[in-house]
Amino acid sequence: MARKEASLLAEEETLDKAVPASQPDPSISSHRLKLLTYASALLGNSTSAVVTNPFDIIKVRQQLALSSRHNFWTLGREMVVGEGVQSLWYGVTASILREASYGTIRMGSYETFKDLYAPLLGPSVPFLQKLLAGVTSGALGALIASPCDLVKVQMQASRTASVGGAPPYRNTFVAFSTIYHKGGLKALWRGVGPTTLRAAVLTSTQVGTKVCLYISPAV
Numbered sequence: 001m002a003r004k005e006a007s008l009l010a011e012e013e014t015l016d017k018a019v020p021a022s023q024p025d026p027s028i029s030s031h032r033l034k035l036l037t038y039a040s041a042l043l044g045n046s047t048s049a050v051v052t053n054p055f056d057i058i059k060v061r062q063q064l065a066l067s068s069r070h071n072f073w074t075l076g077r078e079m080v081v082g083e084g085v086q087s088l089w090y091g092v093t094a095s096i097l098r099e100a101s102y103g104t105i106r107m108g109s110y111e112t113f114k115d116l117y118a119p120l121l122g123p124s125v126p127f128l129q130k131l132l133a134g135v136t137s138g139a140l141g142a143l144i145a146s147p148c149d150l151v152k153v154q155m156q157a158s159r160t161a162s163v164g165g166a167p168p169y170r171n172t173f174v175a176f177s178t179i180y181h182k183g184g185l186k187a188l189w190r191g192v193g194p195t196t197l198r199a200a201v202l203t204s205t206q207v208g209t210k211v212c213l214y215i216s217p218a219v
Contacts, residue, residue, distance in 0.1 A: 041103060057087075106207075134200075
């Protein structure tokens with residue numbers, strides 16, 4: 001019995017000396033940790049794009065509807081009856097590409113930009129450091145992903161906006177090619193200004209504020 005108690009005490013002492021679970025694993029290098037952050041952001045955002053596409057496409061069509069009678073459930077039912085269940089996933093490829101680029105960059109590069117701003121701003125203004133990191137990562141992600149966002153909206157709205165209900169493009173990749181050949185690179189980045197500003201504000205307030213609240217000491 002005494003030997004068992006001594007063994008339990010030894011285990012407790014070992015656990016007390018162990019690295020707390022909330023601390024990063026010291027065996028993982030910072031470079032590898034950043035790669036894991038990008039990978040998890042890529043997987044999470046791509047998965048969310050597939051799951052939420054039905055809600056996104058119904059939202060887009062509601063915003064374009066001329067009649068106010070098109071509520072969420074009515075419009076969704078009309079799409080399924082008139083176009084099939086697959087209509088709820090129109091533009092899903094563009095959605096995945098958009099989230100895989102925008103979401104991955106804004107979430108993955110946040111810590112990188114925060115580390116970049118740290119020596120420039122100093123330790124006295126950590127909140128500003130986090131806000132600027134959010135602004136930069138969000139704006140960069142939106143700037144790069146803007147063509148995907150453009151194609152996504154056009155593919156989702158195609159069956160109501162096109163004459164006769166026919167899609168304007170056969171698939172997402174044909175859409176990229178057609179838009180580029182008709183208007184060049186400038187056409188692919190149409191609306192990039194408001195998109196970038198929105199993403200900058202959104203990321204800085206979401207990620208930056210969340211981090212600050214998380215690390216603030218309890219009162």
